[in-house]
Amino acid sequence: MKSYPIKFTPILKERLWGGTKLRDVLGKEISSDITGESWELSAVPGDVSVVANGPYKDKSLQELMDTHGAALLGESVLSRFGTEFPILIKFIDAKQDLSIQLHPNDELARKRHNSFGKTEMWYIMQADEGAELIVGFNKNVTKEEYTANLEKNTLTDILNYEKVKEGDTFFINTGKVHAIGAGVLLAEIQQTSDVTYRIYDFNRRDKDGNTRELHTEQALDAIDYEKKDDFKVAYTKEKNVSNTMVECPYFTTNYMDVEGHLEHDITGRDSFSIYMCVDGEAEIAIGEITEKVRKGETVLIPATTEMVNLISDKAKLLEVYIG
CATH class of the missing domain: 2.60.120.10 (Jelly Rolls)
Structure with missing residues:
Protein backbone atom coordinates (compact mmCIF):
# COMPACT_ATOMS: atom_id res chain seq x y z
CA MET A 1 0.00 0.00 0.00
CA LEU A 220 -35.54 2.17 29.71
CA ASP A 221 -33.16 -0.77 30.14
CA ALA A 222 -30.27 0.95 28.33
CA ILE A 223 -29.97 3.99 30.62
CA ASP A 224 -27.42 4.32 33.42
CA TYR A 225 -29.52 5.98 36.14
CA GLU A 226 -26.62 6.58 38.52
CA LYS A 227 -25.08 10.04 38.93
CA LYS A 228 -21.41 9.72 37.91
CA ASP A 229 -18.65 12.29 37.53
CA ASP A 230 -16.74 10.20 35.00
CA PHE A 231 -17.20 12.26 31.86
CA LYS A 232 -14.92 15.34 32.02
CA VAL A 233 -11.49 14.48 30.61
CA ALA A 234 -8.38 15.94 32.28
CA TYR A 235 -5.32 16.01 30.01
CA THR A 236 -1.93 17.70 29.75
CA LYS A 237 -1.02 20.08 26.91
CA GLU A 238 2.73 19.64 26.63
CA LYS A 239 4.03 20.83 23.27
CA ASN A 240 5.22 18.42 20.58
CA VAL A 241 4.22 15.19 22.31
CA SER A 242 1.13 12.98 22.30
CA ASN A 243 -0.81 13.93 25.43
CA THR A 244 -3.24 11.11 26.29
CA MET A 245 -6.85 12.21 26.50
CA VAL A 246 -8.94 9.05 26.20
CA GLU A 247 -7.97 5.38 26.21
CA CYS A 248 -10.82 2.90 25.82
CA PRO A 249 -11.30 -0.43 24.02
CA TYR A 250 -12.71 1.35 20.97
CA PHE A 251 -10.22 4.17 20.39
CA THR A 252 -7.31 6.08 21.87
CA THR A 253 -7.21 9.86 21.43
CA ASN A 254 -4.22 12.11 22.11
CA TYR A 255 -3.91 15.89 22.10
CA MET A 256 -0.96 17.32 20.16
CA ASP A 257 0.10 20.98 20.33
CA VAL A 258 2.57 21.19 17.45
CA GLU A 259 5.04 24.04 17.06
CA GLY A 260 8.04 23.74 14.75
CA HIS A 261 9.05 20.37 13.29
CA LEU A 262 8.13 17.16 15.08
CA GLU A 263 9.37 13.74 13.94
CA HIS A 264 6.69 11.47 15.32
CA ASP A 265 7.58 7.77 15.51
CA ILE A 266 4.49 5.54 15.31
CA THR A 267 6.33 2.27 14.71
CA GLY A 268 4.62 -0.76 16.21
CA ARG A 269 1.23 0.89 16.68
CA ASP A 270 -0.50 -1.81 14.56
CA SER A 271 -3.33 0.56 13.76
CA PHE A 272 -4.18 3.27 11.29
CA SER A 273 -3.77 6.80 12.70
CA ILE A 274 -6.08 9.77 12.21
CA TYR A 275 -5.18 13.43 12.65
CA MET A 276 -7.98 15.96 13.11
CA CYS A 277 -6.87 19.58 12.98
CA VAL A 278 -8.86 21.46 15.61
CA ASP A 279 -6.92 24.74 15.41
CA GLY A 280 -4.32 26.35 13.16
CA GLU A 281 -2.77 24.42 10.29
CA ALA A 282 0.04 21.92 9.84
CA GLU A 283 1.93 20.06 7.17
CA ILE A 284 1.90 16.28 7.58
CA ALA A 285 4.70 14.54 5.72
CA ILE A 286 5.33 10.85 5.13
CA GLY A 287 8.59 10.40 3.27
CA GLU A 288 8.52 12.84 0.36
CA ILE A 289 4.73 13.27 0.35
CA THR A 290 3.34 16.27 2.21
CA GLU A 291 -0.28 17.24 2.83
CA LYS A 292 -1.50 20.40 4.53
CA VAL A 293 -4.31 20.17 7.07
CA ARG A 294 -6.19 23.23 8.23
CA LYS A 295 -8.61 23.71 11.11
CA GLY A 296 -11.59 21.46 10.35
CA GLU A 297 -9.69 18.96 8.18
CA THR A 298 -8.83 15.32 8.82
CA VAL A 299 -6.31 12.84 7.39
CA LEU A 300 -5.94 9.07 7.65
CA ILE A 301 -2.47 7.49 7.91
CA PRO A 302 -2.10 3.79 6.91
CA ALA A 303 -0.96 1.32 9.57
CA THR A 304 2.25 0.49 7.68
CA THR A 305 3.57 4.02 8.33
CA GLU A 306 6.47 4.22 10.76
CA MET A 307 7.26 7.95 10.90
CA VAL A 308 5.08 11.02 10.53
CA ASN A 309 6.61 14.49 10.27
CA LEU A 310 4.45 17.30 11.60
CA ILE A 311 5.46 20.86 10.71
CA SER A 312 3.57 23.92 11.95
CA ASP A 313 3.91 27.44 13.28
CA LYS A 314 1.05 26.56 15.58
CA ALA A 315 -1.48 23.73 15.31
CA LYS A 316 -3.65 21.69 17.63
CA LEU A 317 -4.33 18.15 16.50
CA LEU A 318 -6.29 15.20 17.83
CA GLU A 319 -4.48 11.94 17.14
CA VAL A 320 -6.76 8.89 17.03
CA TYR A 321 -5.98 5.19 16.69
CA ILE A 322 -7.10 1.80 17.98
CA GLY A 323 -5.00 0.79 20.98
Missing part, protein backbone atom coordinates in the same frame (compact mmCIF):
# COMPACT_ATOMS: atom_id res chain seq x y z
CA LYS A 2 1.17 3.54 -0.76
CA SER A 3 1.62 5.40 2.52
CA TYR A 4 0.61 9.05 2.49
CA PRO A 5 -1.75 11.38 4.41
CA ILE A 6 -5.12 10.44 2.90
CA LYS A 7 -7.84 13.10 2.81
CA PHE A 8 -11.50 12.35 2.22
CA THR A 9 -14.37 14.43 0.87
CA PRO A 10 -16.58 15.49 3.82
CA ILE A 11 -20.10 14.03 3.92
CA LEU A 12 -22.32 16.94 4.94
CA LYS A 13 -25.58 16.44 6.81
CA GLU A 14 -28.40 18.93 7.15
CA ARG A 15 -30.03 18.77 10.57
CA LEU A 16 -33.04 20.47 12.14
CA TRP A 17 -30.65 21.89 14.76
CA GLY A 18 -27.72 22.72 12.44
CA GLY A 19 -26.19 26.11 11.64
CA THR A 20 -23.43 27.81 9.63
CA LYS A 21 -20.25 27.31 11.70
CA LEU A 22 -19.03 24.37 9.63
CA ARG A 23 -18.84 26.90 6.78
CA ASP A 24 -18.03 30.10 8.67
CA VAL A 25 -15.52 28.70 11.22
CA LEU A 26 -14.19 25.54 9.54
CA GLY A 27 -14.33 26.68 5.91
CA LYS A 28 -16.47 23.83 4.58
CA GLU A 29 -18.04 24.46 1.16
CA ILE A 30 -21.67 24.63 2.23
CA SER A 31 -24.60 26.71 0.96
CA SER A 32 -27.17 25.47 3.49
CA ASP A 33 -27.79 27.35 6.74
CA ILE A 34 -28.77 24.21 8.67
CA THR A 35 -25.78 21.92 8.17
CA GLY A 36 -25.22 20.17 11.49
CA GLU A 37 -22.58 17.52 10.75
CA SER A 38 -19.53 16.96 8.59
CA TRP A 39 -18.68 13.26 8.50
CA GLU A 40 -14.93 13.30 7.96
CA LEU A 41 -14.21 9.59 7.95
CA SER A 42 -17.02 7.07 7.65
CA ALA A 43 -17.65 3.54 6.46
CA VAL A 44 -21.32 3.59 7.49
CA PRO A 45 -23.29 1.88 4.67
CA GLY A 46 -24.76 4.57 2.44
CA ASP A 47 -22.31 7.14 3.78
CA VAL A 48 -18.87 5.79 2.88
CA SER A 49 -16.06 8.35 2.61
CA VAL A 50 -14.30 8.85 -0.73
CA VAL A 51 -10.61 9.78 -1.07
CA ALA A 52 -10.02 13.38 -2.19
CA ASN A 53 -6.24 13.35 -2.86
CA GLY A 54 -3.23 11.40 -4.04
CA PRO A 55 -2.87 7.95 -5.66
CA TYR A 56 -6.16 6.64 -4.22
CA LYS A 57 -8.27 9.66 -5.24
CA ASP A 58 -11.91 8.68 -5.92
CA LYS A 59 -11.51 5.29 -4.18
CA SER A 60 -13.86 4.71 -1.25
CA LEU A 61 -12.69 3.90 2.25
CA GLN A 62 -14.40 0.52 1.85
CA GLU A 63 -12.44 -0.18 -1.33
CA LEU A 64 -9.18 0.66 0.45
CA MET A 65 -10.03 -1.70 3.31
CA ASP A 66 -11.11 -4.50 0.97
CA THR A 67 -7.97 -4.14 -1.16
CA HIS A 68 -5.29 -3.41 1.44
CA GLY A 69 -6.70 -4.89 4.67
CA ALA A 70 -4.05 -5.00 7.37
CA ALA A 71 -1.73 -2.59 5.54
CA LEU A 72 -4.34 0.12 6.01
CA LEU A 73 -6.00 -0.96 9.23
CA GLY A 74 -3.34 -2.91 11.16
CA GLU A 75 -3.33 -6.66 11.85
CA SER A 76 -4.93 -6.30 15.29
CA VAL A 77 -7.67 -3.99 13.99
CA LEU A 78 -8.40 -6.32 11.09
CA SER A 79 -8.64 -9.33 13.42
CA ARG A 80 -11.07 -7.51 15.73
CA PHE A 81 -13.30 -5.74 13.23
CA GLY A 82 -12.63 -7.26 9.81
CA THR A 83 -13.03 -4.78 6.98
CA GLU A 84 -15.55 -2.71 8.91
CA PHE A 85 -14.01 0.62 9.86
CA PRO A 86 -14.42 0.73 13.65
CA ILE A 87 -14.81 4.47 14.24
CA LEU A 88 -16.69 7.42 12.80
CA ILE A 89 -15.13 10.91 12.81
CA LYS A 90 -17.30 14.05 12.69
CA PHE A 91 -17.42 17.79 13.24
CA ILE A 92 -20.76 18.95 14.70
CA ASP A 93 -22.34 22.42 14.78
CA ALA A 94 -25.32 22.81 17.09
CA LYS A 95 -27.17 26.07 16.44
CA GLN A 96 -30.04 24.69 18.50
CA ASP A 97 -30.08 22.11 21.29
CA LEU A 98 -29.82 18.53 20.07
CA SER A 99 -32.33 16.00 21.30
CA ILE A 100 -31.61 14.31 24.63
CA GLN A 101 -30.45 10.79 23.89
CA LEU A 102 -28.27 7.84 24.83
CA HIS A 103 -26.69 4.84 23.16
CA PRO A 104 -26.95 1.16 24.13
CA ASN A 105 -23.88 -0.92 24.98
CA ASP A 106 -22.42 -3.52 22.62
CA GLU A 107 -24.42 -6.40 24.08
CA LEU A 108 -27.79 -4.68 23.81
CA ALA A 109 -27.01 -3.18 20.40
CA ARG A 110 -25.93 -6.54 19.05
CA LYS A 111 -29.07 -8.27 20.36
CA ARG A 112 -31.52 -5.65 19.12
CA HIS A 113 -29.86 -4.10 16.07
CA ASN A 114 -27.02 -6.43 15.03
CA SER A 115 -24.73 -3.45 15.59
CA PHE A 116 -22.00 -2.21 17.87
CA GLY A 117 -22.94 0.10 20.71
CA LYS A 118 -21.79 3.69 20.61
CA THR A 119 -19.11 5.00 22.94
CA GLU A 120 -18.03 8.50 21.95
CA MET A 121 -16.01 11.55 22.96
CA TRP A 122 -16.31 15.29 22.29
CA TYR A 123 -13.63 17.96 22.00
CA ILE A 124 -15.06 21.49 22.17
CA MET A 125 -13.65 23.61 19.33
CA GLN A 126 -15.73 26.73 19.96
CA ALA A 127 -18.62 27.62 22.25
CA ASP A 128 -20.84 30.68 22.42
CA GLU A 129 -21.12 32.51 25.73
CA GLY A 130 -23.12 30.39 28.18
CA ALA A 131 -23.23 27.29 25.93
CA GLU A 132 -23.83 23.98 27.73
CA LEU A 133 -23.90 20.24 27.34
CA ILE A 134 -26.17 17.78 29.09
CA VAL A 135 -24.18 14.85 30.50
CA GLY A 136 -25.84 12.38 32.87
CA PHE A 137 -28.12 13.03 35.83
CA ASN A 138 -27.71 15.56 38.65
CA LYS A 139 -28.63 12.88 41.22
CA ASN A 140 -29.16 9.13 41.37
CA VAL A 141 -32.60 8.33 39.99
CA THR A 142 -34.70 5.21 39.76
CA LYS A 143 -36.32 4.00 36.57
CA GLU A 144 -39.66 4.99 38.11
CA GLU A 145 -38.48 8.56 38.90
CA TYR A 146 -37.10 8.90 35.39
CA THR A 147 -40.37 7.72 33.83
CA ALA A 148 -42.43 10.05 36.04
CA ASN A 149 -40.32 13.07 35.01
CA LEU A 150 -40.61 12.09 31.37
CA GLU A 151 -44.38 11.89 31.64
CA LYS A 152 -44.61 15.24 33.49
CA ASN A 153 -42.36 16.95 30.91
CA THR A 154 -39.84 17.71 33.69
CA LEU A 155 -36.96 15.50 32.52
CA THR A 156 -34.58 18.46 32.29
CA ASP A 157 -35.00 19.05 36.06
CA ILE A 158 -33.00 15.89 36.84
CA LEU A 159 -30.28 16.26 34.20
CA ASN A 160 -26.72 17.53 34.69
CA TYR A 161 -25.73 20.67 32.75
CA GLU A 162 -22.08 21.53 32.04
CA LYS A 163 -20.95 24.95 30.82
CA VAL A 164 -18.23 24.54 28.16
CA LYS A 165 -15.35 26.38 26.52
CA GLU A 166 -12.75 25.61 23.85
CA GLY A 167 -10.55 22.65 24.77
CA ASP A 168 -13.02 21.01 27.15
CA THR A 169 -13.25 17.29 26.46
CA PHE A 170 -15.97 14.80 27.42
CA PHE A 171 -16.10 11.00 27.30
CA ILE A 172 -19.62 9.67 26.79
CA ASN A 173 -19.88 5.99 27.64
CA THR A 174 -22.86 3.88 26.68
CA GLY A 175 -26.00 4.35 28.74
CA LYS A 176 -25.21 7.96 29.65
CA VAL A 177 -27.97 10.43 28.85
CA HIS A 178 -26.51 13.38 26.92
CA ALA A 179 -27.13 16.24 24.52
CA ILE A 180 -25.08 18.91 22.77
CA GLY A 181 -26.42 22.37 23.59
CA ALA A 182 -26.99 25.34 21.32
CA GLY A 183 -23.88 27.31 20.38
CA VAL A 184 -21.38 24.44 20.53
CA LEU A 185 -18.98 23.44 17.74
CA LEU A 186 -17.14 20.20 18.45
CA ALA A 187 -15.12 17.29 17.12
CA GLU A 188 -16.65 13.88 17.77
CA ILE A 189 -14.94 10.49 17.77
CA GLN A 190 -17.25 7.51 18.14
CA GLN A 191 -17.69 3.84 17.53
CA THR A 192 -19.13 3.14 14.09
CA SER A 193 -22.77 2.82 15.02
CA ASP A 194 -25.94 4.69 14.17
CA VAL A 195 -27.93 3.30 17.10
CA THR A 196 -29.36 6.18 19.10
CA TYR A 197 -32.26 6.21 21.55
CA ARG A 198 -33.87 9.66 21.52
CA ILE A 199 -35.76 10.26 24.74
CA TYR A 200 -36.74 13.96 24.60
CA ASP A 201 -36.77 16.50 21.76
CA PHE A 202 -38.19 19.64 23.41
CA ASN A 203 -41.51 18.98 21.60
CA ARG A 204 -40.01 20.36 18.36
CA ARG A 205 -41.60 19.98 14.96
CA ASP A 206 -39.91 19.87 11.57
CA LYS A 207 -40.85 22.07 8.59
CA ASP A 208 -43.76 19.72 7.86
CA GLY A 209 -45.08 19.95 11.40
CA ASN A 210 -43.98 16.47 12.44
CA THR A 211 -42.31 15.53 15.70
CA ARG A 212 -39.31 13.20 15.60
CA GLU A 213 -39.54 9.60 16.76
CA LEU A 214 -38.80 8.93 20.42
CA HIS A 215 -37.46 5.61 21.71
CA THR A 216 -39.03 5.71 25.17
CA GLU A 217 -39.47 1.99 25.79
CA GLN A 218 -36.19 0.87 24.21
CA ALA A 219 -34.25 3.35 26.33
